[in-house]
Amino acid sequence: xxxxRLASTRFPKKLLEPFRGQxxxxxxxxxxxxxxxxxxxxxATCDKEIERxxxxxxxxxxxxxxxxxxGTSRVTEAMQSVDCTHIVLVQADEPLIMPEHIEAxxxxxxxxxxxxxxxxxxxxxxxxxxxQISSVKCALAMNGDILYxxxxxxxxxxxxxxxxxxxxxxxxxxxxxxxxxxxxxLPETSISQSxxxxxxxxxxxxxxxxAVELDEAVPGVNEPSDMELVETCFASSPQQQVCxxxxxxxxxxxxxx
Numbered sequence: 266x267x268x269x270r271l272a273s274t275r276f277p278k279k280l281l282e283p284f285r286g287q288x289x290x291x292x293x294x295x296x297x298x299x300x301x302x303x304x305x306x307x308x309a310t311c312d313k314e315i316e317r318x319x320x321x322x323x324x325x326x327x328x329x330x331x332x333x334x335x336g337t338s339r340v341t342e343a344m345q346s347v348d349c350t351h352i353v354l355v356q357a358d359e360p361l362i363m364p365e366h367i368e369a370x371x372x373x374x375x376x377x378x379x380x381x382x383x384x385x386x387x388x389x390x391x392x393x394x395x396x397q398i399s400s401v402k403c404a405l406a407m408n409g410d411i412l413y414x415x416x417x418x419x420x421x422x423x424x425x426x427x428x429x430x431x432x433x434x435x436x437x438x439x440x441x442x443x444x445x446x447x448x449x450x451l452p453e454t455s456i457s458q459s460x461x462x463x464x465x466x467x468x469x470x471x472x473x474x475x476a477v478e479l480d481e482a483v484p485g486v487n488e489p490s491d492m493e494l495v496e497t498c499f500a501s502s503p504q505q506q507v508c509x510x511x512x513x514x515x516x517x518x519x520x521x522x
Contacts, residue, residue: 271315
């Protein structure tokens with residue numbers, strides 16, 4: 266499920282911003298459709314413009330209220346009418362997400378179907394990223410669980426040492442449906458609110474948060490300047506270009522004779 270809204274503070278209507286001739290949201294939705302084993306790909310939104318975009322492209326959309334503070338809350342409302350055991354939450358502003366990233370989440374669920382929450386993580390680009398407050402990082406336990414999350418590193422070790430057990434927290438999360446329906450009943454926590462890190466609400470309530478390691482962390486679009494970074498990453502990756510061609514390949518119509 267892809268939670269989507271137009272009221273972004275740093276980049277209003279960014280999901281409709283064209284990238285390679287197509288809206289950012291449509292990149293995400295079509296790449297999700299390429300994943301084998303997903304039963305449905307649904308956009309959850311409160312915006313009529315997004316609803317029209319999805320429907321015009323043959324997609325499925327569920328309308329939600331406009332009161333939600335985050336994507337997890339929006340998905341929780343939308344999924345109540347969906348018959349499923351688990352749900353993968355895909356951020357709408359990551360046009361370079363690869364189908365295999367979502368497939369890795371699905372494999373983690375198949376391996377541990379009783380797990381409540383799974384969060385994709387990726388490698389850090391360099392030591393400087395440890396203290397960049399625009400992105401959320403995490404520390405991993407020996408069993409691969411997420412120990413804690415942060416925006417600026419609390420560690421004193423050299424950056425190269427920290428990167429052995431620190432990862433970038435990615436916007437790809439999976440929930441067991443029953444757990445997600447009860448998640449909103451948990452009270453907000455001090456760290457989650459003060460640091461603006463949703464995952465810390467889970468950790469402060471003692472929820473086990475399982476990391477799903479990916480071998481790359483593709484850039485998303487948080488503000489207008491990120492479009493250049495996304496373009497650079499796309500242009501330098503043959504895999505990205507192949508994925509784009511598959512996602513937007515013209516449909517072949519065969520006349521019945």
